């Protein structure tokens with residue numbers, strides 16, 4: 173009995189020392205999340221490799237990171253030299269082969285499960301055997317995504333918040349097979365990036381989006397049913413609930429396709445009608461009105477200030 177009690181504390185440092193150290197990071201997808209993750213990793217001194225199927229997404233990501241770092245330079249939180257060195261640490265490619273030397277690859281592509289499975293199928297044969305893998309998915313089962321790889325024990329959910337350089341939280345989600353060294357290595361990485369972690373069980377949409385996105389969906393129902401206009405709903409929640417952004421403005425910021433996919437995952441995963449995606453949200457997505465990233469959603473961003481579209 174005594175032996176067991178004494179042995180337990182020694183096991184913790186030993187386990188932590190087994191956690192691999194991450195120095196080179198790969199990122200699949202150079203959209204709003206991919207560029208934010210690349211931004212914080214490059215500023216933390218890591219070597220970053222970013223891949224996207226669209227070459228123009230890579231160019232846009234570099235331009236966005238440059239502008240966001242300029243803002244940090246003007247605030248004095250980083251120097252101009254930090255910015256130049258960080259941007260120089262980012263390699264770009266449209267080819268998966270570029271991830272061969274990465275210690276850790278984070279998938280941050282479109283929130284559609286078949287796309288993510290296809291990415292891991294292409295990616296796994298390229299990786300070194302010790303490489304760990306994460307998905308930045310907002311809602312999809314980490315266990316299921318991990319099971320589609322050749323290394324479910326080295327697979328984890330690492331869910332950054334948008335905008336990544338500003339938001340402090342990273343949710344960590346273990347799949348059923350995720351091993352402790354992978355969890356420890358990824359938690360250390362999040363801390364190195366200056367983030368606070370919250371651990372979520374592997375349930376649809378985890379913690380933040382389980383609570384946040386149904387609230388957004390409810391706001392779209394309120395709009396759909398004529399309870400209030402876009403402006404009335406956003407003003408009500410900003411001034412009445414002290415939210416920094418109204419729910420429809422926030423939906424445009426996240427991306428309406430992403431919000432819709434999260435609601436579908438919740439609806440199917442929980443088999444509960446309370447998560448039914450609002451038909452008006454589906455209509456906006458079908459129209460290609462995806463929010464800020466496509467220039468129009470619940471607001472039209474070609475107008476200054478952005479004008480409600482209903």
Ligand code: NAD
Nearest residue numbers: 201202203204205224225229280281282283309310334426
């Ligand atoms: P986005 O639409 O801005 O970017 C997605 C990128 O993935 C695009 O550039 C697209 O070309 C690329 N892509 C698609 N298929 C690919 C493939 N096969 N290989 C490589 N790249 C591919 O989307 P986003 O908002 O950056 O979201 C990305 C992921 O992050 C999603 O899983 C989303 O749920 C999650 N996420 C989003 C937010 C948010 O607020 N938007 C927050 C946290 C997590």
